[in-house]
Amino acid sequence: MAEKITAALKKDKTLLISGVCAAVSMLFSPPSKEYIGYIDVRVICLLFCLMAVVAGLEELGVFQAAAGKFVSGERKMRVIYLTLVLLPFFMSMVITNDVALITFVPFAVLILKMAGEEKYLEFVVVMQTVAANLGSMATPIGNPQNLYLYSKFEIPAASFFKTILPFVVLSLLLICLCMFFAGNRSVKIDIKNSGFKSSVNLYVLAVLALLCLLSVFRALPYYWLTAIVVLSLLIFMRSVFKKIDYGLLATFVFFFIFAGNIGKNDYINALIT
Numbered sequence: 001m002a003e004k005i006t007a008a009l010k011k012d013k014t015l016l017i018s019g020v021c022a023a024v025s026m027l028f029s030p031p032s033k034e035y036i037g038y039i040d041v042r043v044i045c046l047l048f049c050l051m052a053v054v055a056g057l058e059e060l061g062v063f064q065a066a067a068g069k070f071v072s073g074e075r076k077m078r079v080i081y082l083t084l085v086l087l088p089f090f091m092s093m094v095i096t097n098d099v100a101l102i103t104f105v106p107f108a109v110l111i112l113k114m115a116g117e118e119k120y121l122e123f124v125v126v127m128q129t130v131a132a133n134l135g136s137m138a139t140p141i142g143n144p145q146n147l148y149l150y151s152k153f154e155i156p157a158a159s160f161f162k163t164i165l166p167f168v169v170l171s172l173l174l175i176c177l178c179m180f181f182a183g184n185r186s187v188k189i190d191i192k193n194s195g196f197k198s199s200v201n202l203y204v205l206a207v208l209a210l211l212c213l214l215s216v217f218r219a220l221p222y223y224w225l226t227a228i229v230v231l232s233l234l235i236f237m238r239s240v241f242k243k244i245d246y247g248l249l250a251t252f253v254f255f256f257i258f259a260g261n262i263g264k265n266d267y268i269n270a271l272i273t
Helices: 002-011 013-028 034-038 041-060 062-071 077-095 097-115 118-136 144-152 157-181 200-216 222-236 238-243 246-264 266-272
Strands: 073-076 186-189
Touching: 013 246, 034 246, 041 062, 041 097, 041 144, 041 200, 041 222, 041 238, 041 246, 073 077, 077 097, 077 118, 077 157, 097 118, 118 157, 144 200, 144 246, 200 222, 222 238, 246 266
Parallel strands: none
Antiparallel strands: 073 186
16 A cells, blocks of 8 residues: 555655645644644535546546547548647536546547658647646636635636636637648548447436536535435446546645645745735
8 A cells, every 4th residue: 555655646746745745834733623624625525526427437438439420531630630639628628637638638649640640749739738728727627726716715607707718719719720730631530439338327427427517506515416426436337436536636635734734824924915
């Protein structure tokens, strides 16, 4: 167990840094019952549930199957490039930017190799990274930062979207403009097996995804959502528990502890003020 934890810390630098910061802050504010109040349990539970649903959909091959439908057949390369970049742009709005990249970068590598356009691989992957980060800012669930800010400050949904959508639209226009710098020959791509596994689990995950959205917009208590998600996965898809990014959850816990301890420090408060 200790070796696994050490390996995880070495692999995830953000987790390591947040853990060190939390540990250092404890030197100035020793652990106490107040630590419980530091942690935003709602954010942690929502992150857990969202990651569980996305991991389940990814296990079923839903995203790869959908992507295959967009690029299969005879297409202009410019259309393929744009599709490969816009997939993470729009999907990051609901499955977070990092998951969108993990899902669609390998798919882009496969498609470009099939089309014999490996020379544009770096360009497409860079644009996918840009697109995933810009697209994820469009919704409260697009990235963990948005989820935290949306929950912590109870931002009204209308106010959130009114503020952020102009930037999202501008980002989309600039991304589309960049695609005109790529080649535009015609190719035929045949994707016979998408690997999509349709089953009752798909309907279960669809319902859970809907419940997650209801909880994010405060129409369903987060503790009921967490209980329903955990119970559903125990019954239908236990393997999903192994695919959840617990390192991200731990990073947020460390962040909350560090922020709470720093906030209690009178000297730092006075300095910031």
